[in-house]
Amino acid sequence: MKILIIHTAFIGDIVLSTPLIQKLKDLYPKSEIDYLTLPTNQSILYNNPNLNEVILYDKKGKDKGIKGFLKVLKILKQKKYDYAVIPHRFIKSILLAKLAKIPDIVGFDVATGSSLLDKKVHYDMKKHEVERLLNLVGYEGKKIPVRIYPAKENFIKIEKMLKISGYTGKKEQKLILVAPGSQRPEKMWPIEKYREVIERLKKNNNYFIGITGSKVEKELSLNFENDKNVIDFRGEISLVEFGALISIADVVVGNDSSPIHIASGFEKPFVIGIFGPGKRSLGFFPWTEKSNVIEDNEFYENNIVTIPKKQHKYKKDYYKGISLISTDRVYEEIIKRI
Structure with missing residues (x-):
C-alpha cells in the first residue's frame, strides 16, 4: 500500500x-x-x-x-x-x-x-x-508523542558547542533554552522582555542560557557576546540539531511556535509557552504533561483588550495582550521548573 x-x-x-x-x-x-x-x-x-x-x-x-x-x-x-x-x-x-x-x-x-x-x-x-x-485515521487511544529523530552526529555537534561555553552537564548546571522568534511576529512576546529575563538568569553562573532560532531571527536584538554562559545558537544549528539540544535541556521557553512543539517530544525539558488568550482551548498547547502555558486571558476578561469574533481577524488583535505579560511572571515560572 x-x-x-x-x-x-x-x-x-x-x-x-x-x-x-x-x-x-x-x-x-x-x-x-x-x-x-x-x-x-x-x-x-x-x-x-x-x-x-x-x-x-x-x-x-x-x-x-x-x-x-x-x-x-x-x-x-x-x-x-x-x-x-x-x-x-x-x-x-x-x-x-x-x-x-x-x-x-x-x-x-x-x-x-x-x-x-x-x-x-x-x-x-x-x-x-x-x-x-x-x-483522520480513526484513532482515539493512548497518547502518541511528537517525535523528531536527531542522529549521532547531531548530538556530537551540540555537545562540542556547549563544552566551549563551559556546560558539561554537571548536576548543578542548568540548561535553559529561550526561543524568542516566530514566523508570525504578532505571536511574539516583546524581545526586550526576553532580554530582561536572560539578564536575570545569567547572574547565576550555573545557569547556561541558549538562545535559539533561525538565521533571520539573529536580527532580533539579543546579543550577549561577552557572557560565556549565554550561547547564541541562532542560525548555527538545524532543526534536527535543535532536537538534540532540547533533549539535554532542563527548561525550554518560547512563543507559540515550532520550538515549543518540538520540545514536547522529549522527556527531559519542562516546556513553558507564552501564548495568546485561550490558545490552549484552540488545541495548540505543548503536547506533554511537563509543560505550562502562560496566557494573557486576564487582559481580555477585564476588557483591556477585546478578542475579535471572527477567527481570521485574530492575526493582529488576538495577540495584543501578549506584551502585557510581565517578565516577573515568566522568570518565576522558569525558576520554579528548574
Whole structure:
C-alpha cells in the first residue's frame, strides 16, 4: 500500500503531525508512506524511520503558480498512491490528491474543497491538534508523542558547542533554552522582555542560557557576546540539531511556535509557552504533561483588550495582550521548573 500525507503549513504544524505518521505505520506496517511538504519543513522529517520519501513542494518559491503545481502533480501521478491523508485544510492540497487520481482521500470537514474528499472527518475544536490529526485515521487511544529523530552526529555537534561555553552537564548546571522568534511576529512576546529575563538568569553562573532560532531571527536584538554562559545558537544549528539540544535541556521557553512543539517530544525539558488568550482551548498547547502555558486571558476578561469574533481577524488583535505579560511572571515560572 502506498500512502501520501499532504501538509504544507508551518514547521510547528508538521511537528504536530509526527504522531499521525507513527499511527499510519502502526496501522499499515507494510506500507510505503510519503510526505509532501514545504522545503522549510524538510529537516523536521529527516531520519524519520516511518517515512519512505519526503516530496518537496516549494509553493512560495520555485514551484509558485500553476507551472509548479503541475510539476508536483506529475510526480504524484507517477507514484500511483492508494490512499491520501490531508491534514492541510486548503483546497490546493485536496486538488493535488484528486487530480493525481488517488482513490481514497481523507481530510477535514472544515477544509476548503472538502466536498472533493472521499471521507470527511470532523475538525473538533475542543481537542488538541495532535488528537485531531489522529482522528483522520480513526484513532482515539493512548497518547502518541511528537517525535523528531536527531542522529549521532547531531548530538556530537551540540555537545562540542556547549563544552566551549563551559556546560558539561554537571548536576548543578542548568540548561535553559529561550526561543524568542516566530514566523508570525504578532505571536511574539516583546524581545526586550526576553532580554530582561536572560539578564536575570545569567547572574547565576550555573545557569547556561541558549538562545535559539533561525538565521533571520539573529536580527532580533539579543546579543550577549561577552557572557560565556549565554550561547547564541541562532542560525548555527538545524532543526534536527535543535532536537538534540532540547533533549539535554532542563527548561525550554518560547512563543507559540515550532520550538515549543518540538520540545514536547522529549522527556527531559519542562516546556513553558507564552501564548495568546485561550490558545490552549484552540488545541495548540505543548503536547506533554511537563509543560505550562502562560496566557494573557486576564487582559481580555477585564476588557483591556477585546478578542475579535471572527477567527481570521485574530492575526493582529488576538495577540495584543501578549506584551502585557510581565517578565516577573515568566522568570518565576522558569525558576520554579528548574
